[in-house]
Amino acid sequence: MSSSPTSSTFTSGDGDAFDHLDTxxxxxxxxxxxxxxxxxxxxxxxxxxxxxxxxxxxxxxxxxxxxxxxxxxxxxxxxxxxxxxxxxxxxxxxxxxxxxxxxxxxxxxxxxxxxxxxxxxxxxxxxxxxxxxxxxxxxDEVVSNSDSQLVRGEIDKAEMLRVLPERSLSCKMVVKRSALSLEGFLREYFLCCSPVIITDCMAHWPARSKWNDMNYLRRIAGDRTVPVEVGKNYLCSEWKQELITFSQFLERIQATDSSAVPTYLAQHPLFDQINELRKDICVPDYCFAGGGELRPLNAWFGPAGTVTPLHHDPHHNILAQVVGKKYIRLYPASYSEELYPYSETMLCNSSQVDLDKIDKREFPKVQDLEFVDCILEEGEMLYIPPKWWHYVRSLTTSLSVSFWWNVSEGSTVS
The missing domain is CATH 1.25.40 (Serine Threonine Protein Phosphatase 5, Tetratricopeptide repeat)
Structure with missing residues (x-):
C-alpha cells in the first residue's frame, strides 16, 4: 500500500484493497x-x-x-x-x-x-x-408505489384572499403573454424594465411532471444534505439555518401542522449540487437577452405560507414556477424611498415594511402606492426587472427556480 497522500486506494488489515472513489x-x-x-x-x-x-x-x-x-x-x-x-x-x-x-x-x-x-x-x-x-x-432502495403527489387539487379563493396582504389582486395585474418571442420580450419588457408572465415555455421540462412526485424526489435526492432556512423569514429574530437531508426536508414541507415553523430551501444553488435535478430543467432563451452572463440557478422549495419579504435584487430575474402556486407583488424600482429600506448595508435591499401587517403610522407612504401583482401558476415564468421590489408568498407547497443574469457593460441591445 502506498503511504503517499495522493493515494485514493485503501486496504484492509490483510492487504485486500477496498473499493474506492476515483479522485x-x-x-x-x-x-x-x-x-x-x-x-x-x-x-x-x-x-x-x-x-x-x-x-x-x-x-x-x-x-x-x-x-x-x-x-x-x-x-x-x-x-x-x-x-x-x-x-x-x-x-x-x-x-x-x-x-x-x-x-x-x-x-x-x-x-x-x-x-x-x-x-x-x-x-x-x-x-x-x-x-x-x-x-x-x-x-439497496425499496421503491414505493404509493400515491405521492406533492400538490393536488385547487386552493379555496376565499381562504387565499384571507392570508394575502391588504389590497391584493384588486389593482393592476401583471401582464400575461403566450408564445412571446425573444424579440418581443426584448422590445416590450426587457428594455422597458417591465414585468411580464410568460405562460407556455416550460411544457417540455421533465421537472413539470417529475417534481410533483415525492417518490422521484426521494430517489434522486433523498439522502443528499441541503441547507434550509427555519423561521418566518430572514428578517425575523428567530430565523436560523440548518443542514438536513432532502428527505427530511420533504417530510417537513408535507407536515399538516399549520402552527409548525416553516422550513424553506431558499436561494440555494441546488442544481450545481444535484446534477440529476439540473437535467430536469432548461435555461429559458430570455435569459440571454442583453448578451449578459447567467448566474448560478437557485432553488426555492417550501410549504404553503412561506414568505420572502419585500426586497429587490440587482439582477434580471426569471422565476419559473414548476410545482404549486405563488402570490407575488411588485413595486417599481423608483419607489425605493417610499418603501423604507433598511439602512444597514447587509439589509439595504430589504424593506422595513411587513406587507402582511403594515404599520401605517410608521410607514405612511406605503398605503397608497401603486403596484402590480399576480398568482404565478404551475408552468408559468415571471420576469422581474432589476431593482423592482417584490414580495412572494407560497399559496401551496411550491417548487420554483430562479434564473438570474447580468447584462454586460458593453451591451448594445436596441
Whole structure:
C-alpha cells in the first residue's frame, strides 16, 4: 500500500484493497495543495491529511475538523481559498473511508458538505464521487408505489384572499403573454424594465411532471444534505439555518401542522449540487437577452405560507414556477424611498415594511402606492426587472427556480 497522500486506494488489515472513489484531480494536485496549506500555517492539517490518505479514519476526521475551523474563523469573504480546498480534500478522504465501509449515506453527507462549503479545485472529484456513491446507495432502495403527489387539487379563493396582504389582486395585474418571442420580450419588457408572465415555455421540462412526485424526489435526492432556512423569514429574530437531508426536508414541507415553523430551501444553488435535478430543467432563451452572463440557478422549495419579504435584487430575474402556486407583488424600482429600506448595508435591499401587517403610522407612504401583482401558476415564468421590489408568498407547497443574469457593460441591445 502506498503511504503517499495522493493515494485514493485503501486496504484492509490483510492487504485486500477496498473499493474506492476515483479522485484524479486530488491525486494530481495533492502535493501542491498540501504545500500551499503548509505555507498558510496548516502543518497539523498536512500531517493528518497524510495519515488519512493511508487509511487512518481518525486522522481524516481531524483534518476535516481543522479545515472546518478555518472556514469559521471570520467572515466568509475573508476565508482563504486554500482552506476551502483543504476542506474539500478532507471531505473526499473521509467519504472514501465511509464508502470503503459501505456506509453510503454518510459518504454522501460528507461529500455534500464538501460541495456546499468547499472550494472549486476538487469540484469534479466531488461530483464524480457523488455519482458513484449514489449509484451504490440506490441499489439497496425499496421503491414505493404509493400515491405521492406533492400538490393536488385547487386552493379555496376565499381562504387565499384571507392570508394575502391588504389590497391584493384588486389593482393592476401583471401582464400575461403566450408564445412571446425573444424579440418581443426584448422590445416590450426587457428594455422597458417591465414585468411580464410568460405562460407556455416550460411544457417540455421533465421537472413539470417529475417534481410533483415525492417518490422521484426521494430517489434522486433523498439522502443528499441541503441547507434550509427555519423561521418566518430572514428578517425575523428567530430565523436560523440548518443542514438536513432532502428527505427530511420533504417530510417537513408535507407536515399538516399549520402552527409548525416553516422550513424553506431558499436561494440555494441546488442544481450545481444535484446534477440529476439540473437535467430536469432548461435555461429559458430570455435569459440571454442583453448578451449578459447567467448566474448560478437557485432553488426555492417550501410549504404553503412561506414568505420572502419585500426586497429587490440587482439582477434580471426569471422565476419559473414548476410545482404549486405563488402570490407575488411588485413595486417599481423608483419607489425605493417610499418603501423604507433598511439602512444597514447587509439589509439595504430589504424593506422595513411587513406587507402582511403594515404599520401605517410608521410607514405612511406605503398605503397608497401603486403596484402590480399576480398568482404565478404551475408552468408559468415571471420576469422581474432589476431593482423592482417584490414580495412572494407560497399559496401551496411550491417548487420554483430562479434564473438570474447580468447584462454586460458593453451591451448594445436596441
Amino acid at each position: 484524479p484531480t486530488l491525486d494530481a494536485q495533492s502535493s501542491t495543495l498540501l504545500h500551499s496549506i503548509s505555507e498558510h500555517g496548516g502543518y497539523a492539517y498536512v500531517r493528518m491529511a497524510t495519515l488519512a490518505a493511508a487509511g487512518d479514519f481518525r486522522a481524516a476526521e481531524a483534518a476535516r475538523e481543522m479545515a472546518w475551523e478555518q472556514l469559521h474563523s471570520g467572515p466568509w469573504h475573508s476565508v482563504l481559498p486554500v482552506w476551502r480546498d483543504a476542506y474539500s480534500m478532507a471531505c473526499l478522504q473521509v467519504a472514501n473511508l465511509h464508502f470503503a465501509g459501505s456506509d453510503y449515506r454518510e459518504a454522501l453527507r460528507v461529500l455534500d458538505m464538501g460541495l456546499i462549503m468547499g472550494g472549486s479545485l476538487l469540484r469534479k472529484d466531488l461530483d464524480s464521487a457523488v455519482d458513484k456513491v449514489s449509484a451504490k446507495a440506490r441499489r
